[in-house]
Amino acid sequence: xxxxxxxxxxxxKPSETLSLTCxxxxxxxxxxxxxxxxxxxxxxxxxxxxxYYSGTTNYNPSLKSRVTISLDTSKNHFSLKLSSVTAAxxxxxxxxxxxxxxxxxxxxxxxTLVTVSS
Amino acid sequence: xxxxxxxxxxxxxPGQSITISxxxxxxxxxxxxxxxxxxxHPGKAPKLMIYDVSNRPSGVSNRFSGxxxxxxxxxxxxxxxxxxxxxxxxxxxxxxxxxxxGGTKVxxx
Numbered sequence: 001x002x003x004x005x006x007x008x009x010x011x012x013k014p015s016e017t018l019s020l021t022c023x024x025x026x027x028x029x030x031x032x033x034x035x036x037x038x039x040x041x042x043x044x045x046x047x048x049x050x051x052y053y054s055g056t057t058n059y060n061p062s063l064k065s066r067v068t069i070s071l072d073t074s075k076n077h078f079s080l081k082l083s084s085v086t087a088a089x090x091x092x093x094x095x096x097x098x099x100x101x102x103x104x105x106x107x108x109x110x111x112t113l114v115t116v117s118s
Numbered sequence: 119x120x121x122x123x124x125x126x127x128x129x130x131x132p133g134q135s136i137t138i139s140x141x142x143x144x145x146x147x148x149x150x151x152x153x154x155x156x157x158x159h160p161g162k163a164p165k166l167m168i169y170d171v172s173n174r175p176s177g178v179s180n181r182f183s184g185x186x187x188x189x190x191x192x193x194x195x196x197x198x199x200x201x202x203x204x205x206x207x208x209x210x211x212x213x214x215x216x217x218x219x220g221g222t223k224v225x226x227x
Contacts, residue, residue, distance in 0.1 A: 035216070044121070045156075045164065045207050047216035058214045061119055094163060103152040103170065103211040108163035 002027035004095050004109035012089075012116050018082040022095030022109060029053060029076045033098035035105065036069060036080045038091040046091075050102060051078055085116045122147065122208055122219035129225040130198045138222045140191040140208030148189035152211035155184060155193045158221075159204045167206075168193060200226050 008020035022034070036048040049059035051069045059067045063082070071078035082089060092111040099106035123141040130136040140147065140155075147153055153171045156164035166175050168184035171191060181196045191210075195202055203226045208219040 037216075044221040045209075045218040047218060050214075050216075060215070100152075100169065102214065102216070104154040104166060105156070105164070105209075105216075106166055106175070108165075111163055 002097060002107055004097060004107060006093060006095050006109045006112040008112065008114070010113060010115060012085055012114060013118050014086055014116055015084055018080070018085050018089060018114055018116075020080045020093055020095075020112065020114070021077050022079070023075075023077045024097075025076070028073075029071060029078065030073050033102045034069075034071065034078050035096045035098060035102075037094045037096055037105070037108075038089075039094070039111070040088075040091040048080065048082075048093075050098070087116050090114065090116045119215060119217055122210060122217055124206075124208060124219040124222045126220075127223045127225065129227055130195075131227045132198055132200065134198050135194060135196045136198060136224065138193045138195075138206055138208075138224070140193070140219045142189050142191075142210055142217070144189055146189075146210040146212045146217055147186065147191055149212055151186070153184070153186060153191040154209045154211075155182075155191075156207045156209065157202075157204050158207065164207060195224070198226055202226060 030053045035050040066083045068081040094111045095109040096105045097107035155168040158164040171186045172184040
C-alpha cells in the first residue's frame, strides 16, 4: 500500500519560501498524479497544484505566481515551494495521490502544520 | 476558480438520513461526472467516500451514496451513526484542476 509522508520546517518567517517534501513509500512515484493540498486552521481544503511523473504541472490560479511543485524519481519524492509567504499561508499541508487520472484523491499524507510567523 | 458551495452544517439523529448539497456551475460540477466526496474527522486526513458522482471505493459503507442534478451534487448518509460525525467536502475536477467545497459539519444529535 502506497504511503505518503510530508516533511519540512514547521515555522517559516514572513516573506520567505516555504519548502516541503513528500516521501512516497510502498510504490513508485513514476505513475499517477501527485498534489499538494492545504487547510488553514478551522477552514476548508484548498488545492495548491499537481505534478505528473512526467514533470507536467498545473497550479491553482490563485497561487500560481508563488508555487513550484517538482518531483525526483530517483528519491521517490515530490516537493512544494511557496514563495513570499504571509500569515495567510499558515495551514496544514497535505501531500496526496490521485486516482482515475486526476479525478479523485485516493491517498493522503498525515499532514504537516506550517506556521508563518516572525 | 471559486469554491463550491456547501451548507455549513447538517445534523440528524441516529438512524435518520441526511443529505449534503454541493453547488457549483456549468463549468465545473455541471460539466462532467468527476465529483468526489471526502470525510474528515478532527485532526485526521480526509478520506475518499464517493468518486465519479456516485461510486463508492472498496470498504466504504453502502450507507453513503452520491448523486448529481445539473450543477448540484449531493451526498446522502442513510442510517446515520455516531461515527459519521465529521466534516464532509465535495470536490470537482475540471480542466486539470481541482476545486473543493467549503465543507459541511455533520452533527449526530
